Amino acid sequence: MRFNLFKKKNTGSEKKEATYLTLRIRETVRETPDTLTVYFEQPEPFLDYKPGQFLTLILEIEGKQERRSYSLCTSPFVDPFPGITVKRLKGGLVSNHINEHFHPGKRVTVMRPIGNFVSDYHSQNKRLYGMVAGGSGITPIMGIIKTVLVNEPQSGIHLLYCSRSEEMIIFKDAIENLQEKYPNRLRVWHQLSQPGPAWGGACGRMDKETIKSFFSDLTQPREFDPKFFVCGPEGMMATAKTALGELGISEQTILSESFYLEKEASEPNDDLPELLSRPVTIVLEGEEHAFEVEAGKTILEAGLEEGLDMPYSCQSGLCTACRGKLLSGEVSMSEDAGLSEKEIAEGFILCCSTKPANSEVKVNIE
Ligand SMILES: Cc1cc2nc3c(=O)[nH]c(=O)nc-3n(C[C@H](O)[C@H](O)[C@H](O)COP(=O)(O)OP(=O)(O)OC[C@H]3O[C@@H](n4cnc5c(N)ncnc54)[C@H](O)[C@@H]3O)c2cc1C
Ligand code: FES
CATH class of the missing domain: 2.40.30.10 (Translation factors)
Structure with missing residues (x-):
């Protein structure tokens, strides 16, 4: 229960x-x-x-x-x-x-x-899941694999999992046990970037061709509904998305989770409104708090300085812990990687990456 x-x-x-x-x-x-x-x-x-x-x-x-x-x-x-x-x-x-x-x-x-790395899993689903994991990126995927195998008896899973060496394969035994229990529903391919001499499986970095050949089956017309999950280092995720795109997989069927975002040096942006200190109102657990956001600061930075218990974690636009809904005003959001297109369309913002662009900004944090 x-x-x-x-x-x-x-x-x-x-x-x-x-x-x-x-x-x-x-x-x-x-x-x-x-x-x-x-x-x-x-x-x-x-x-x-x-x-x-x-x-x-x-x-x-x-x-x-x-x-x-x-x-x-x-x-x-x-x-x-x-x-x-x-x-x-x-x-x-x-x-x-x-x-x-x-x-x-x-x-x-x-x-x-x-988190948004989620889907619905119920017994009527008849899906073919493609999963690409690198290193610790197997973590959320493991919980999803177990769920699909138990909740969706008609669905199958293809897992492509890249680790450094054999001893670095996380959940190696647990994955093998699941393969034994569900031999017709879980197909696993381990790829090692620095294998030991005894390794007889695939090696090298995970490239586009490997990903394409492993998942080419999933693109054949069939009654199954394909769905992809990708989690691992940034470069691997970008390669996986490109490869899946070249296989004709639509972006809507690919869910990805980033653990870390390499920050690029930001270019000066002439479109940004003039940097000014601006008033902002935050609705936190139903209570309104008005404070000033100094020029150059994010709404989260200013709120924390104000002593507000605003939720946050990564402070880099990935985890969505600081998500709020814009009730009024205009903002400039520098990073929205953690938000789905639907959330952005609905007016959600990430307070850790958002600066007020006028003096009418009011944000509700649920
Ligand atoms: C949604 C989400 C889920 C996550 N799930 C997991 C998980 O299941 N297991 C797990 O081990 N980690 C996970 N992470 C990553 C985790 O939150 C930390 O970022 C990670 O443990 C590093 O923290 P640290 O304090 O050890 O490193 P820090 O002291 O914060 O960083 C040390 C250095 O490494 C860089 N860095 C930070 N994080 C990374 C990274 N992930 N990859 C490469 N360089 C990095 C920093 O820029 C810094 O230079 C997740 C992150 C997010 C956003
Ligand atoms: S604190 Fe993680 S997205 Fe803002």
């Missing part, structure tokens, strides 16, 4: 999901030498999430608050306990902290699960 996390809102009979939760670590599992899965006890009521969504962890490290997002690697339909899988990044503050210091019994503050 699944539950919704609701807390009473102070206005009328409307209800709102709690933004923050404290989760207790139940178990940690070392997946590879540099990757740790952290399973949490179920809170009361149970954690409500969709396969492919992520948690934002809020940690105190060296006296400073740090926030990072981590995809749930579990399925709410299959796994009794929610889990995240964290890969160490060379020089990375939080990923190394988690790998070294997370242990059963520790309590962690998180923001409720969010």
Whole structure:
């Protein structure tokens, strides 16, 4: 049974999901030498999430608050306990902290699960899923694979998964177990960029031709409805999208999740309105807060300086934790990678990447 996390809102009979939760670590599992899965006890009521969504962890490290997002690697339909899988990044503050210091019994503050790397999964679906994962990009895909195999008996999955070496394949045994259990519904191709001498499978970087040949089956006319999920390093995702496009796969059937955006040096933009300090109103949990956003600052930066408990995580336009709906005024948004076209059309903005462009700006944060 699944539950919704609701807390009473102070206005009328409307209800709102709690933004923050404290989760207790139940178990940690070392997946590879540099990757740790952290399973949490179920809170009361149970954690409500969709396969492919992520948690934002809020940690105190060296006296400073740090926030990072981590995809749930579990399925709410299959796994009794929610889990995240964290890969160490060379020089990375939080990923190394988690790998070294997370242990059963520790309590962690998180923001409720969010994310757009989601779909509907029900027993009538008859789909062929194509999945491209690179490194830790397998994390949300693992939760989705488990969900499809259990919820959609008529659907099949083709997984193309690139890792550095054999010992770095995250969830290697779990994937093999699923292949044994569902031999006709899960097809997996591992590709290693730096394989050891004993590796007999595919090697090299994942290029367009590999992706095209692996998925060419899925483009043949058939009664199945294709759907693609792509998650991994930026370059790999771009290659995958180009290859799928060349196979005639429409963009609407491809969902992708970025963990990190390489920032390009921004070009001066003559179209930007004159930089001015402007008043902004934020509606947060039903309450209005008016403050000034100094020239050059984002709405999130100014709101946090004002002491508002505005939700956020990546501060780079990817995770959508800071999403708000523009109720009035004009804004300039420098990064909208995390938002879907539908969300943009509906007027959603990312406060971490948005500056007010006139003095009428009012944003509702749900
Ligand atoms: C929606 C979402 C879901 C995510 N899910 C997962 C997950 O399931 N598992 C997981 O391990 N990570 C995941 N991440 C990435 C994670 O949030 C952190 O970015 C990552 O753990 C690095 O944090 P850090 O504090 O160790 O590195 P930092 O100390 O923040 O960064 C160290 C250096 O590495 C660069 N950098 C930061 N992140 C990356 C990156 N991902 N790739 C390359 N360079 C980077 C920084 O610019 C900096 O120079 C996810 C990110 C997002 C936005
Ligand atoms: S904080 Fe992640 S998109 Fe704004």
